[in-house]
Amino acid sequence: MHTDIDLKTQYSHGVLPQTTSDEFARQEFVKSLKFHLASKVSVGNKDAFEARANPAFAKSAGHPAESYHDVRKAMADEPYFNFWSAMQRNSQEMMWKSVQMPVERQLPKLIEKSRQEGAGGTLRLNPELEIPRYHRAVDIHCMPGGYHTEFAEDDLANGAVYDRAVYIYAMGRMGPFNSDIGDTTIDYIKANYPDIKPRRILDMGCTVGHSTLSYLDAFPEAEVYAIDVGAPVLRYAHARAESLGKKVHFSQQNAENTDFPDGYFDLIVSHILVHETSSTAIRKIMAECNRLLSPGGLVVHAETPPYRDLPAYDAFMLDWDTRNNNEPFWGAAHEIVAKDIAAETGFDPDKAFEAYQPSAFDAAEAKRTKVFQGGDFGGGGAWWVWGARK
Ligand SMILES: C[S@@+](CC[C@H](N)C(=O)[O-])C[C@H]1O[C@@H](n2cnc3c(N)ncnc32)[C@H](O)[C@@H]1O
Helix, strand or coil, rough: CCCCCCCHHHHHHCCCCCCCHHHHHHHHHHHHHHHHHHHCCCCCHHHHHHHHHHHHHHHHHHHCCCCHHHHHHHCCCCCCHHHHHHHHHHHHHHHHHHHHHHHHHCCHHHHHHHHCCCCCEECCCCCCCCCCCCHHHCHHHCCCCCCCCCCCCCCCCHHHHHHHHHHHHHCCCCCCCHHHHHHHHHHCCCCCHCCCCCCCCEEECCCCCCCCCHHHHHHHCCCEEEEECCCHHHHHHHHHHHHHHCCCCEECCCCCCCCCCCCCEEEEEEECCCCHHHHHHHHHHHHHHHEEEEEEEEEEEEECCCHCCCCHHHHHHHHHHHHHHCCCHHHHHHCCHHHHHHHHCCCHHHEEEEEEEEECHHHHHCCCCCCCCEEEEEECCCCEEEEECC
């Protein structure tokens, strides 16, 4: 049968936290556990649904499960699902711990290394920035402290934690730079909007720049800007980019309301930002994109697919994160209709789009499940892109 991807394949750079052999073994265990749950254990949920949960639901409701809400009700007391779900949640908590330990051990050294520059990029932080409530109220996807909490002076701990954790979470299926979402979005833009020749590009919600850096290679003539609300992730993003020789202008800003001038960008992108903001914030972000785009400019957001495109059972599995992984807006973000949001935020709805784009990172290499399910991020082998042209 298949083998999973070795964690040593993550590309090393100046601030990637190093692991002792014990720490590495712990991370490998967590990744293999996640892979086992996704590829072997999770499939049993469907058998349990078909053999027990759906017939019982049909008996009490008078019809078999039709919507993903029905499936959720049917599965609520199903022991197999509850067992898998508990394991899934545990693997998530184990993942953060396995990464926090090495980062904590070498934090002063990482902070020291982050002061080295090399590519001419910039970092502009704003200690006065109000962190949106949707990030303060929960530890998003169970990541202790979220993206913004600072544990030390000039802290970058949660950037380092995120960089390594994403590689474990996606089980290596986002490529050695964790850049699959950016690379895939670029493929979509080049195939569908070949006339776009951006002078300036903005990546919103960049975190540590996993997707951002791909835009430098794809559009070498463009200046690349990237924003996030979290200072620790931005410090890490800047240090990572500098060490990789990539010039990016990072700044700490809320994508709902930035300080860039009107019409400053020809291309605005985001990669799995939207599902981590509120329904109100999504609309404010799109309105801000409209203000920031030059005439003819393009905004593209990349996410996992909307529930309406999936069979009810698959939508239920993808919705696992909403209720079990501290992702309170995950569900609402999977109900987005691009045309509606475009119309509400000043874009021409006829210039809005939604599409599936196959993952840029080799699908065969990535051992994808082809099914979108909670905790199996990147396993579906495609990303859903939506947005509008101005
Ligand atoms: C899942 S991460 C994005 C990952 C990254 N784009 C990538 O491709 O690897 C979501 C990021 O969005 C940021 N974020 C959330 N709301 C934001 C907002 N209103 N303005 C700017 N950044 C925001 C978070 O701080 C977090 O770093």
